[in-house]
Amino acid sequence: MSVSAISQISLPFLMGNNLNAWSDALAGLTISWFPLGLVIIAAIPLVFIALYALTYGVYGERKISAFMQDRLGPMEVGKWGILQTLADILKLLQKEDIVPTSADKFLFVIGPGILFVGSFLAFAVLPFSPAFIGANLNVGLFYAIGIVSLEVVGILAAGWGSNNKWSLYGAVRSVAQIVSYEIPAAIALLCGAMMAGTLDMQQISVLQSGPYGFAHFFLFQSPIAWLPFLIYFIASLAETNRAPFDIPEAESELVAGYFTEYSGMKFAVIFLAEYGSMFMVSAIISIVFLGGWNSPLPNLGSVALYDWTSGPVWGAFWIISKGFFFIFVQMWLRWTLPRLRVDQLMYLCWKVLTPFAFISFVLTAIWEIYVP
């Protein structure tokens, strides 16, 4: 078997290797009138979120945080505690579904739903592989930034519906933080969009592919790109309410924020939404600055590492590993940095990140115009 045959393996379902081949083939799949393929396309990210949240999100985070604190983490259920997540899920399923008597029943119930829909909708424009993307919109990046605002409404609904002052204040803190950090995040992503000249996520990825692997990524294509990359990474931590920006939750000091009153499956849905948006921001940063589904390995003479590690299945592997890497960094930071106070949070957003985002915007524009 020759080496080039490895990329031929990535031909499942005989759908070909062209751009969006799998999702186009799936979109055409209908049974009489029912568009089964479209349902499958929507179900793939959903199953992905559930699987990743169960394995890497819950179990992985507990283990990683344990190792960082020189503990062992869950060890009782199964070998190395592998089945701990399953036990947790069973516990959550069996829990009584408590709705506080004085809560606004309707808003209390739809709050987590809107929150999850908001984080899930952005997965529609993430290219999971050169051959698979939910919806190949020509405004993909803009859509991914914008749809986060649905989450904001979900948080407010949850906080208000709980009819609890800690929940409401938690929701207001969280929303103020997300809305503020959207500005540096959007400007930083605009730098990436400017380097690509398009908002189409699949095109942004295509523009970063080439035989030298990582050298084609936008992060290494311009001397300023590290600045918007860093700004977006910091702002994305704040947008997903991760440490060091987790005062919306801050269980130890400020009660648990907007989900104080939630228990059982509603709590699980809120957490699924949080893990969903963690992967979403990690995938966006890897698509815009680190090539998305492109292999980072360069071709070294006859050792054609890039060619061997390209193709639809490899693409899915690369984007998911890049996303998981950034989630690992998020977890790492969570156990390394202390929480920011609310005034420090706003100082960082408005007086540090936003001006630097504008500076990087102007510098990127100058670089793009005057340097060929």
Place this chain on the structure above:
Amino acid sequence: MNNATYISIFYIFAAITVFSAAFVVFSKNVIYSAFALLFTFFGVAALYVFLSADFIAVTQIVVYVGGILVLLLFGVMFTNSIMQADLKSDVLHVVPGTLLLVATVGGLLFTFYTTGTWKPSDVQLHGSVVERIGIETMSRYVLPFEMASILLLAVLIGAAFLARYDKVRNNEQ
């Protein structure tokens, strides 16, 4: 996607838009009205997608859901005794209201049927409209664009001035 699916999805979004808009108007609970606006904005954005105006659809979500709706919700939530307020007015003007409604709907329908340019264009829109929007904004519509940006800048400075922590006054107290 075949035609029947397309049409049924269109009617689902149209129904979401119309019913949630009706809920916004008829609900006696201001919070519910504000949250129902979310579905109205969302439905309108979906209808823009049906008109191949993706960019406007996303802008609709960003501006109205991310900006205006959040501001509205904050305003409603920070208003005292919002839940107790009786929103039904004692004075009802049925006849002038009906006249106004008939006049508005009649006027809109009249304009719709007499203006001949409301036809779908023969050429299907292909490719990205984002570049064209950008070029038009920076060339033909550059003056309104710049005027809007100056207005927004003035508003931003004014808001920051009003919200600023006043050192002098706080020292006096």
